[in-house]
Amino acid sequence: MGVEIAIATAKVLVMVLIILHVMAFGGVYFERKVSAVIQNRFGANRANIFGGILPVNLGVLNTLLADPVKFLLKEDIVPAGADKLLHTAAPILALAPVLVTFAVIPFGDILTVGGRDINLQGAELNVGLLYILAMASLGVYGVVLGGWASNSRWSLLGGIRGSAQMISYEIAMGLSLIGVVLVYNTLDLQEIARAQGGYFLRGWLPAWGILYQPIGFVIFLVAGVAESKRIPFDLPESESELVSGYFTEYSGAKHLMFMMADFVEVVLVSALVTTLFFGGWQVPYLARYGAMGLPGFHFPWGATLALPALLVTLLQIGAFAIKLMFFTWFQVMLRWTLPRFRYDQLMRLGWQGLLPLALVNVALSALVIIWKAGAS
Amino acid sequence: MNPVLFLLLALLTLTAALTVVLHPKPVHSACALVVTLFVLSVFFVALDAQLIGVLQIVVYAGAIVVLLLFVIMLLNLQMESHAFGPGWVVAAAVGGGLMLAAVLVSQVWWAPGGAGPAVSAEFGYPKEVAQLLFTTYLLPFELTSVLLLVAIVGAVALTKKGLQ
16 A cells, blocks of 8 residues: 555656646746747846856746746735635636546656556546546636626636636537547557557558548647647637636736636647557557567567666656647747737637547548558 | 445535535535535446446536536526525425425334345446336336427527517
8 A cells, every 4th residue: 555655646746847848848948048048138048046156057947936926925815705715715626627637647657666567548448538528627617707707898708708708618629539539449649649559661660640640730730739728829818808807807826827828738738649649658669568578679670678667667758748849839839920810710719620520530540541441 | 335434424425415405605505416426426327227326427517517516607696695495495495305305214213124126236237227128118208308309398488588
């Protein structure tokens, strides 16, 4: 019992460490410095520890420390006419459901330590994918209640926009995942990641999910960006018309929680895209049990490179983190590149563009699977 | 299921459900409804029906109550003027609830004792549920979808009538 608790704790710590790294790189480095490069300005360069007494300046790392400290030290203001209970509960309701989804995302294959097989996934849930959709659908309450409880026009408009947008894109998102489930025949994310270990073209091309579900990938990514309510889908916030939408009336730590919820959603979309369409923790040509049952690289040109099993696992976790960072970077680039949609364009894209396309994708995937099953 | 856990969860469910009915603010009632549905899904998960538990959240807590809240917010309902409807509505609701409770309790009371039917190790898994849904219970399943379609058409027809 004690050992199992220790293993579970270790898994949670590794996952949290990965998310924190991605958030630090994506949230602070990309959002503060890379965005500045895109807009031809310097970006955050004022934060300095002890006013520059230290011989080395840590650069953007100072901002990394200063940003949360600034938020946490600010005064917490609740507007006079606000519903106090719901005003306080809303940021928690926005952040908590997104955080718990990471419990079912696998970050590595099985690790064998001292004769004990450890599945590198927080919780083995046979309905993992549905669990993520369920929790993501609860995230909308934070937005709606935050907007309503603030007793402000801007907030209410933002909350209503947010709920309509999130419900609309949730449908396309769920439908785009049906194709993936059809291909892999399971809802367990670890099994989906493991099923992507095969190869095409005589062992040269890794058989990742995007090759089976290219349309599903595009729909999922677009719907995912819309779910995280960032540009080009940031109408619930849209600072040029609604001040900052549903969290206009929030300050300090609660404001930070809303911002974090949005950014953790970005990381969640990256994690799902990685796991479902880009092999999850798979490294090309790296296998825990290769041709001869040896852990290590098995290249298609016949060369092999044996590696200790622990190193294989570390490489897999590293690959997962790097893929996660890549898609986070991609979404940050989208945010700083594209203009905002108009609300009718947003709704038209969701209901008339993505939804029919997702339905066609489901039908096509099912037809191909039936045809292949009949052919073999 | 652990009896202590069951009692605690049951207490929470009942408190939330009573809040839905008794709270004067519609938004708070809707939030209490979310809590009720969420705790019900915890019951399902604890009884090895993970799929049903998760579907409960996806469909009810995650979609339907959001729409309820959406309507409440659009109509800007702040506070109910009176806590209860007319007396006959309350009487009918209480009577109906008591009758349902009587049926359920009597069924459980007179149920044959001993161990229940043997279930496979995959009980409650998506494959197992889907197998039953698309073979044994196909007709009721399809009829339910017709029922939903009728409800949608009816709702559209009712709202359009006022516009003409």
